[in-house]
Amino acid sequence: MAEKKPKVKIRQGRDEASLTRDLLWDVVAKDYKGLSVLVKPNIGFLGSPGSGVITHCEVVRGVVRFLKDAGAKPFIGDSCIFGVKAEEAFERSGVARVAEEEGVELVDLDRGEAVPFEVPNPMAVERLKVSSYAAQADRIVSVPVMKTHMHAVASLSLKNMKGCLHQREKIRFHHLPERDRFQPWHGQKTLDRAIADLASVLYPDLAVVDGIVAMEGLGPSLGEPKPLGLVLASEDPIAADMAALFLMGFETRELPHLVLSMIKRGCPERTLDDLDFDRERFTALRSPFKRAIPEDISAQFPQFLVTFGESCSACDATVMAFLDRYGVRYVDQEKTQIVVGKYVDPQRLQTRRCILLGNCTAKLKGLGLFIEGCPPVPSDLLKTLEALG
Ligand code: SF4
Incomplete structure (x- = not known):
C-alpha cells in the first residue's frame, strides 16, 4: 500500500486565535486526551505581537484552545537568547497575558534541569542537553513565526526547537568544533548539522507556522515585518517547513538544516509532490521573501x-x-x-x-x-x- 502523504493545511483570516484553532481541528489526527503538551512558540527575542520578530500571541492562544478542547494539558514554554530576560520578553510578546487568560502555565525552559540525550547517527554532536520541560512533555507543538535568518536561511518549526536546548547548550551549537568522525558532513555548516541532530532526538509532534506577520530580510531580529495573515500546520514538521518555504519563495534545497533532517529521517528524496496540500492555493498565496544576507x-x-x-x-x-x-x-x-x-x-x-x-x-x-x-x-x-x- 502506498504511504500516506503528509497533510499540510493553511488558513487566512482576521481572528488569529479562531483560525488557528479551526485549522488544527482540520489537520490533527493524533489523540491528545490527557497528555501533557509543551506549546513552544518563538518568543525568545524582545518583540511585540505583529512585529514579525516573535510568534503572534493570538496564534499561541489558538493552539492552547485547540489542545484544551482536545482534552490535553497544555503549557507554554520558551527560552531567550542571552542578554534577554524571560519575564520581560514573555510580557512584551503578549504570551504572558494569553497564558494567564487561558489558565495555562508559562515556563522559562532555561529553568528546567538538563536532560542528556544520545544523538543517533550524529552529524555534528553525539550528545546534547535538553530542558527537562521539553524532555518530559508527552508531546511538543512547535509554533514558530515564519522568518528569514542570517545564519540558518529561514527559521521554521525545526529551527524553533533550538529553544528547547538547555541554557548554554544553545550557544554551544554555534561553536561546535569540526571533528573528523563527522567527515561526510563537513560540506555543511555545523549549525545546520546540529539542528538536524536535535530534530532526531526532539522531533515536534505538530508544527504550526505563524505567518500572521512574518519577517523578511535581515532576520531573525532586524528584518522587515511581512504581514500575510495566515497560519499553516501539519503533523509532519518537515512537510510544514517545506510548504512554508514554498510560500516564502524558497526551494526546499535552500534550507540546509531541513535537507539534513530529511536525510536523517529517511525521506531525502521528498518533494512538494509528496505532500498532501492544495498547491493551487499555496501558489496563489506565495509571496517571495527578501533573503537574509549578512553582507x-x-x-x-x-x-x-x-x-x-x-x-x-x-x-x-x-x-x-x-x-x-x-x-x-x-x-x-x-x-x-x-x-x-x-x-x-x-x-x-x-x-x-x-x-x-x-x-x-x-x-x-x-x-x-x-x-x-x-x-x-x-x-x-x-x-x-x-x-x-
Ligand atoms: S558566545 Fe560569543 S558570540 Fe555568543 S554571545 Fe557570547 S561572546 Fe557573543
Whole structure:
C-alpha cells in the first residue's frame, strides 16, 4: 500500500486565535486526551505581537484552545537568547497575558534541569542537553513565526526547537568544533548539522507556522515585518517547513538544516509532490521573501562593515539592535569594522577602526578595540564608538 502523504493545511483570516484553532481541528489526527503538551512558540527575542520578530500571541492562544478542547494539558514554554530576560520578553510578546487568560502555565525552559540525550547517527554532536520541560512533555507543538535568518536561511518549526536546548547548550551549537568522525558532513555548516541532530532526538509532534506577520530580510531580529495573515500546520514538521518555504519563495534545497533532517529521517528524496496540500492555493498565496544576507547589513549601513565568525544570536542581536537604534548617527563617519564570533581570520580585519565585540573575539585582542561580554550590550558598542571619535 502506498504511504500516506503528509497533510499540510493553511488558513487566512482576521481572528488569529479562531483560525488557528479551526485549522488544527482540520489537520490533527493524533489523540491528545490527557497528555501533557509543551506549546513552544518563538518568543525568545524582545518583540511585540505583529512585529514579525516573535510568534503572534493570538496564534499561541489558538493552539492552547485547540489542545484544551482536545482534552490535553497544555503549557507554554520558551527560552531567550542571552542578554534577554524571560519575564520581560514573555510580557512584551503578549504570551504572558494569553497564558494567564487561558489558565495555562508559562515556563522559562532555561529553568528546567538538563536532560542528556544520545544523538543517533550524529552529524555534528553525539550528545546534547535538553530542558527537562521539553524532555518530559508527552508531546511538543512547535509554533514558530515564519522568518528569514542570517545564519540558518529561514527559521521554521525545526529551527524553533533550538529553544528547547538547555541554557548554554544553545550557544554551544554555534561553536561546535569540526571533528573528523563527522567527515561526510563537513560540506555543511555545523549549525545546520546540529539542528538536524536535535530534530532526531526532539522531533515536534505538530508544527504550526505563524505567518500572521512574518519577517523578511535581515532576520531573525532586524528584518522587515511581512504581514500575510495566515497560519499553516501539519503533523509532519518537515512537510510544514517545506510548504512554508514554498510560500516564502524558497526551494526546499535552500534550507540546509531541513535537507539534513530529511536525510536523517529517511525521506531525502521528498518533494512538494509528496505532500498532501492544495498547491493551487499555496501558489496563489506565495509571496517571495527578501533573503537574509549578512553582507546586506553593510549595504544598509555603509559606514559599518560587520564580520561574522559563527557568532550566536545574542551577539548578532547586540549588533542589530545597535545599528537599528544608533546606526544612522554615524553616516558621515569613517568606516568602522565590527567583528563578532569565534572564527574570524585575522586577515579579514580590514579597517583602521576595528571593534572586537564579545568574549569570542578575545584571541584577536591587539588588532582592534575589544569589548568584553557574553554578550555585550548595544550601549557598550555606543561607548566604544564614542571613544573612537
Ligand atoms: S561572546 Fe557573543 S558570540 Fe560569543 S558566545 Fe557570547 S554571545 Fe555568543
